[in-house]
Amino acid sequence: MDQQTALWIYQKMNEIRFFEVEVHHIFGKGLIPGFVHLYAGEEAVATGVMALLDDEDYITSTHRGHGHAIAKGCDIKGMMAEIMGKKDGLGGGKGGSMHVADIDRGMLGANGIVGGGFGLAAGAALTIKTLGQSHVAVCFFGDGASNEGTFHEGLNLASILDLPVIFVCENNQFGEGTPFRYASASETVAERAPAYNMPGVRVDGMDVEAVYEATEKAIKRAKAGEGPTLIECDTYRHFGHFEGDEQKYKTDQDPNRDRDPITEFREKATKNKWMTSEQADEIESNAKKTVEDAVAFAEASPLPDESTLYTDIFA
Amino acid sequence: MDQQTALWIYQKMNEIRFFEVEVHHIFGKGLIPGFVHLYAGEEAVATGVMALLDDEDYITSTHRGHGHAIAKGCDIKGMMAEIMGKKDGLGGGKGGSMHVADIDRGMLGANGIVGGGFGLAAGAALTIKTLGQSHVAVCFFGDGASNEGTFHEGLNLASILDLPVIFVCENNQFGEGTPFRYASASETVAERAPAYNMPGVRVDGMDVEAVYEATEKAIKRAKAGEGPTLIECDTYRHFGHFEGDEQKYKTDQDPNRDRDPITEFREKATKNKWMTSEQADEIESNAKKTVEDAVAFAEASPLPDESTLYTDIFA
Amino acid sequence: MTERKVTFMTAINEAMAQSMRKDESVILIGTDVAGGAEVDHLVQDDGRYDDAFGGVFGLSKGLVTEFGRRRVIDTPIAEHGYFSAAVGAAATGLRPIAELMFNDFVGFALDPILNQGAKMRYMFGGKAKIPLTVRTVHGAGAGAAAQHSQTLYGLFGAIPGVKVVVPSNPYDAKGLMLAAIEDDNLVVFSEDKMLYGIKGDVPEDYYTIEIGKANVVREGSDLTIVAIGKMVQVAQEVAERLNPDGVEVEVIDLRTIAPWDQETVIESVKKTGRLIVIDESNPHNNTATDIASVVADKAFDYLDGPIKTVCAPNTPVPFAANLEKAYIPDANKVLHVADEIIEDLKKSHTM
């Protein structure tokens, strides 16, 4: 990993973390309607993958999508405004947290439907392949989503058509309050890859570098026309499933419970001289500022005009 | 395999074959509406499995369901009448070929929805488990169905709940005109079993004994509360996907193309002294007679009363 | 009988518990209906289970503790899988309650309902029973956005072989849920999430309310308003607001949308000559249009003016609070849509 990449990653990790902590507070104050699923704790996955993507690459995301969106380069102000249902939100306030998107940046949307992204990503990859482009599509999904039939259909389809797509599982051990070890007959998600004749790798999802390296290989494979890869990242969410969750199912033994991917990366990056402590401090305070500005922006943004209820149905 | 079983199998194989050949002719004469998918060629699977089941065991079937129904003990006259849309059909003529069923015999229905049976069979097994019964449920499905998401969901659910269910794949190499080797990223269906933490075995589906033995093990496992098994039977259909299919996709190299499970079993069974030639001849002519009687019965049966259009919606 | 106020949620929970006590074959199956499966510390000292979720809204809390994991079954996130298992179980001797966490997820659960559960009895010539209750949740107002706020009971109501119940208050919720579980057919029980917190009188006893019968919750002679679920409150408000002008509104709580109670609705329209239907569904091909269509046929000669349907607009449910509020039919919208009718009525009263 080069310095520039490390700095970028550390920045995005911090933006995500501050963003999520801020959303947690704002939600607590009752300023955000609906359901909000926070990404804090899983930053290594989004940033490790996205460090290797361009605007022209596509991602599909999940209900827990803020981290993916930030790492994919979505405007943070527009995101915060969207989550608060404001006019200047990325979707004009019409989508909210579960539907944050920015197609121009290749962010095909957070998704309220668990397992909704497998096929969408395969479809984006089909576009890439059909039009002879050299991009990739990445599908983020949870351990819980791996038991939806859409996983099976999406991976199989992508494999037989050799589509340039990467399936990245964020295994945070739970789907809502249901442990992965109960819900899945297989011990890992990665071990299901052979059923689709694709490589399945399992990496420490708290370690950005591990995620980064696995992604690098997968992109190479995809761009060589060799088809999809499944990467399982072991991770953990710091907050509950959604805001309001009592988290009665979490245990002291949960493997990644006490780990923080951001501190870990700061240590590694400074040790490896990818980043100085000063740079790290500066990134942190910049990120904090970016998020604070976003909150101010979002708070100042008006509610959408009521007439927009009726617009954007058809192109 | 004991004599009695062999005789039963040989009888059912012949009943199925004569039945299907007869349906082929009648369809050709325009006496059967709609779509008809013939089972001829695959008799070893249905009979090899069903030789081990009782009326209290359940099966779910497919669009290619006549063979399963006959082997499960459905009344052949009622079946023929159903397929011809007559009043005395098993479903009063309201279901037809794709919906032949007899719940009292544990036959939960042929199914026009490819992949529709996985969950239904798991559900029947859930009843068995919840009520503490000692039966099993068997789900028959095609190679094509193995790529539906319902396969994934059904097998995973059955596995995590240790349900007494057996998933029997009839891999006849094609889903309509699409080869399994194209449609499936995995080379075999059986190799997908580890993804669901269950045994996956592949047997010669033209050899009744092989099917029988694999089923025996699976039933033992199911009844011991150890959960489901996946059995893949390599087979071939003698006719087209449905009546009218030109079969342009079939090739001379198709492995089982020139095999006939019935002749093979006759040879093996007589060699092993499970059955004498005289018994075999007698069974054949009885089976022929049974089917002829069924045709006569079905032809004589009137159309359903028009009022039945409106009945049987609600219990 | 002493009065006892409980919430809509509690009423449903109680109905499920009572039916599970009464009948061993009743089970509850769905994602996180208990939660915390195989989490050791949720097993209590007496061996019983504590639930981590008890349903994503906490509606089924306590059921796993009383009935155990054999009868309160957490599923993987695999709606097709467990819905078709529920149909298979119903066909073979259980009486499952299957939860579709949000009706919006119907895209993953539709086949077992549309092609299996609803049709088996017919296709098999009457030789199957599918005593399955599908519990699901609809409705906007919680800021849950386009994929968690839809009102889709009309989609289920269009399917022959499916009964659809939409309760509007805690009393009905309990009685209709018990009736749904007792019913030998596939019944979709669709709950408006915005009603979960409302309280009402609910007897502790086991009681059922007949599926297919509407409830005239207010009598009136000038105008019939038929409303579904949460919209009954809107209808009541409209009735109250028109009362000072001397307009007597008859409010019918439809309770069951499939099959809906044509007799009660038509009788009412014959009396009043005017009809408004309020339905939070998107406006096309829904229960409101169905009612309007039947009335425009069978009670045409009694109608004194146009039939009005008041529905959500033909858009997805927007997220922003103000847009969502504008999306949901309310009393103002009804009064606006009906202003001609009301003018007519006022005139006739002052004459």
Add this chain to the structure above:
Amino acid sequence: MTERKVTFMTAINEAMAQSMRKDESVILIGTDVAGGAEVDHLVQDDGRYDDAFGGVFGLSKGLVTEFGRRRVIDTPIAEHGYFSAAVGAAATGLRPIAELMFNDFVGFALDPILNQGAKMRYMFGGKAKIPLTVRTVHGAGAGAAAQHSQTLYGLFGAIPGVKVVVPSNPYDAKGLMLAAIEDDNLVVFSEDKMLYGIKGDVPEDYYTIEIGKANVVREGSDLTIVAIGKMVQVAQEVAERLNPDGVEVEVIDLRTIAPWDQETVIESVKKTGRLIVIDESNPHNNTATDIASVVADKAFDYLDGPIKTVCAPNTPVPFAANLEKAYIPDANKVLHVADEIIEDLKKSHTM
């Protein structure tokens, strides 16, 4: 222009071929739309492919030969997978035609339509285009029984963000298919399998028919019959049969059921004062009820009698030939349902 009679199937095939020639981004994806993938002997000497199926009805025959397997894509039997891939592809630059072999399989393909394709543009504040055409097949009459004969376009028509087209003849089929492919939105194109063999005049040129516009196929002053797809033939027969009695029927071929052409229908009813809608859907929450409901509101003052809807009964599609025949609306049923109207009309004409 010389007259040229081709079948309904050929017309659709031709439309797909012409749009694929015109626009490289148009692809066709579905189960066995070509067939025989990776079967060596289907590769011809010139390297082009012969199709083994060309669609289960042979409708897409020849397309793989002309456009190759890169653009005519056979899929595994995995409707969710390839429908959501089609949505993803549409959002990123392709213009896919995705085939749902029978509309009855919607239970496996609904989520990509209901929650993704139809809503992305709205949820994303106008920043997505989903130029996706969903071809599917509906209708009874082929003896295909309960799971292969349903008429479900009404289900799609209820979804905001989806356009739904139902052609009644080869000319319309071609023009509407070309319009659907050109459209930047999700358009469901629903074909009645019983029309596949009918022939009609179809220009060889590329032409489009506006989505959302109905077609008045017969003018009349006494009675409006709105019909959908195959039912247009029924309406025409009714019109013919009433003609000798002097009853002048206006027949409207709806062509598009979402959004349907309120203007044309209402204008006609204002003229005739009478409305019958014929729709092969099951009777509840369908396009017929939607039309009846709108007319009972917006054209109420012009109505001279009850609005009649003639639909399939509220049952699954039965298999037996006589039952299936009784299931499908036909001219006798329309005349029977409308006998009062017709008596009235006859009376008024003899007066």
